[in-house]
Each structure stands twice: as C-alpha cells, then as structure tokens.
Amino acid sequence: MQSRRADSTEQAWLNLIDQLPCIVCELYHGVDDSPAEIHHIEGKTKPNAHLRTIKLCANHHRIQDTHHPKRWLSIHADGKSIFGDRYAPEPELLDLQRHKVAGIKLHLV
Secondary structure, rough: OOOOOOOHHHHHHHHHHHOOHHHHHHHHOOOEEEEEEEEEEEEEEEEEHHOOEEEOHHHHHHHHHHHHOOOOOOOOOOOOHHHHHHHHOOHHHHHHHHHHHHHHHHHOO
C-alpha cells in the first residue's frame, strides 16, 4: 500500500521536526547533532499518520548494528518492543518530540 500525502497540518509538523536531530541520540547519548530521518510510528496511510512521527538516525531507525552488537538498537531491525525496553516506547518519544517542537515554535515567535 502506498503512503498517503501529508496534508498542510501534517506538512507543517514534518517541516518542524525536520530541523531536529535523532531524539534517541539526544536523550540517551547526549548527541544533539546526529543526522536523522523521519520515522512513522503507525505507518503512512492512516489519518494523521504524518503527525505521529519522530526523528531517528539511521542506526536507531533501520540499520542493525552487526559490528558492535547492541551498542545501538534499531526500531525496525531489532523490533519495537526491544527498542522500547531499552529507550522508551514510541508514544513517549513522540510526546518528548512534541515538547521539543513546542520549544522551537516559541523561539520563532
């Protein structure tokens, strides 16, 4: 199934989080400049799916760490429950991401 195009509200959210580093690198590893990709928590086809997104670096998003096993856990390669046990469940990371975006919006005003 193809992804659904983001509406204007979703696109505004995606534009805001696109400025952010990986939420896991920042919170758990103290790295606040890691290049990151958008991770859709519930896929890309549901209503408001693009509002339920967080930024994750490639290592935390989709690449399994085979050279240094378990240094990083990837949400897709290692699984959501293992990832959530190590770091935080996706809804909690989304709440933290929203809080960070609220801070960005305050600085823009």
